[in-house]
Amino acid sequence: MNQRKKVQVRFQTTCRTIQSINHDFRIAKPNYLRDNMHHNKFYNIYFGYDPKQLKQKAKKSFDEYNQLYKNKHHRNLQKGKQSDHLTGVITLSPIVNEWLEQGKVTKEQLEKSFADSIPLIQDKIHNILGDDSIKLSHYVIHYDEKTPHMHFTFNNHTKNGEAVWYNLRKSGRLSEFQDIVASTFKDIGLERGDRKSTTKHLSVRQMHEEEIKQLKKDIQDHIKKLQAQKKKIKKTVEDKKQLKSELDSIDISIKKARVELKSESLTLESLTKEKEELETTINIIKEDKPIIDIKQIKIYDTDKIVEECITTKLGFTKVDEDRLKQYLNFYAKHLHKYNEFTNSINGLNHPQDLLLENKKLIEENRTHLKQQEHIDTYYVTKRRYNKLIGENKSLQEQLQQEQILSKKFNVKIEQSKAYFGMNKKLREEVNDLKLKLHNLDIIQEEYKRMDEAFTKISKYLKCEDDLDVIISKISKYTGSEEKKGKINHNKLK
Known part of the structure; x- marks a missing residue:
């Protein structure tokens, strides 16, 4: 089955200019993008356009179109219904994907064909409408969809304020755009799209x-x-x-x-x-086993050993002497047993006899060990007793020191009590002195007041500030010195 090898261009107007720019520059990504095809690995081509500047230009172009339209029709354009953006898209048949993957067509060849189409489309618009003021806004190539394609945008108004798309459709020459686009893709093996009569676009x-x-x-x-x-x-x-x-x-x-x-x-x-x-x-x-021959151990007399210890003046007491005798007798007895065992063993050569003798010795050894434990316990107890006596002495000395300190402390307490009694008496004396000083202050104030009074009287009588002089002066007014205490106020006046 022969696959289609077509290229075609389509136009439409949009009143959503900002959304269209966002779509073209992938600011808002649609949900039909792909990444599983060979050409999807290529980056989209934006040809250095800045979407922010394009949005500003679109707004400026709309304002310009609105002013022209208003001058002609005496009303403003209806936003959301009348557009100043004419958009177009150049699409290719899916066989291009295979050509790119197989290397029959290179990415550079494809982009050149797309780019060469734009000036031809612009010239054709100028030619059909007879107006070269129609400006190209931008164009981009997308590789992230089913097939590579190009979006382009022109202003949708002429210098007279007329709609470009309306006049293009009215001219009946839209098929010419299919011809010029096909001419640019002819070199890579694509043909013009089907005629309108046979194809639904x-x-x-x-x-x-x-x-x-x-x-x-x-x-x-x-x-x-x-x-x-x-x-x-x-x-x-x-x-x-x-x-x-x-x-x-x-x-x-x-x-x-x-x-x-x-x-x-x-x-x-x-x-x-x-x-x-x-x-x-x-x-x-x-x-046969060799005959066993064990030498006996010499046993020394216990009394002789004790006597030698005493004569050498090693400092043994009577109790220690008895214990030493007991200890030496124990070992002498043990050695006797050992010598008896050697006598019984010597001459034996059968293992069974040795085992029997060994059992007897084990039993005797257990008994001896118990006796040894009793002796060791005694000596351990004695050492512990001596240690406790020493500790008791040190505790008694500490107790005596504490008693002495306690007596000294009691003496200090008694002295402190005596000091507290003296302190109480001293406080009472201090309070009496404070009271006397207070009375003295009162007397001094009274004396001061009297002195001031005498001064005033002396000034009034015009005499010296002396008690005798004042009294003599007053007696003149009273009439006699016998009546010094009685003053004739009338005469004084």
């Missing part, structure tokens, strides 16, 4: 909707395939699990058998070894 929005539908269908088909594969894998996994459980049970049985075999071999080996040891022991017992 879709808008960009409809095209994307169709792509989304196709993509959803592909995804659903892929999901069905994956589900079928999942069932097969699940069945295979279940079979493998069953096989694994059977293999595990076989491994467990083999391990158990190995353990049992190993334990049996160890038991057999140990029995064989024990048998060999017993046979060796029997052979040794059957052989």
